[in-house]
Amino acid sequence: MITTLGVLAAVLTTVSWLPQVRRTLSTRSAGDFSWSYLWVLSAGVGCWAAYGVAREDLSIILANSLTLALLLAIVATKAHTERRARGSAGS
């Protein structure tokens, strides 16, 4: 039962990022995300993945490695759109 709960939690918290990444990539808008949130969350998710490795818990490892990849897609979109905004503001 516990492993099922862990797998369900892992799937939900990972899958939740798919509609968010789809929205961010389609709207090209990530201004509502705070940089501190994105960086600190990425560091935390990375630590959770390491925690999962240390505890040999596959659901924690899988969830957090995938989450990190999706999170970085949002970081890249936010960085890209802000760089373009600065570029067009400067020209």
Place this chain on the structure above:
Amino acid sequence: MITTLGVLAAVLTTVSWLPQVRRTLSTRSAGDFSWSYLWVLSAGVGCWAAYGVAREDLSIILANSLTLALLLAIVATKAHTERRARGSAGS
């Protein structure tokens, strides 16, 4: 070492929400968040809290209970701003 890693991961993934909630409450803007993301993530974080209870792992319980509370602050802000936008669009 493992517990320290779990506590560090728990603190980072929880603390990351503080600057995000502060930004969302100050800008009153949560349009970039996808509803599916917020609801599915909330369900997942809730499952992680239950998983922590089942495994008697305080770092997982604490992290996810606090994260859920902060997540719901963003849900409330997004719901409130969208209701107002619909209200002013209708009048």
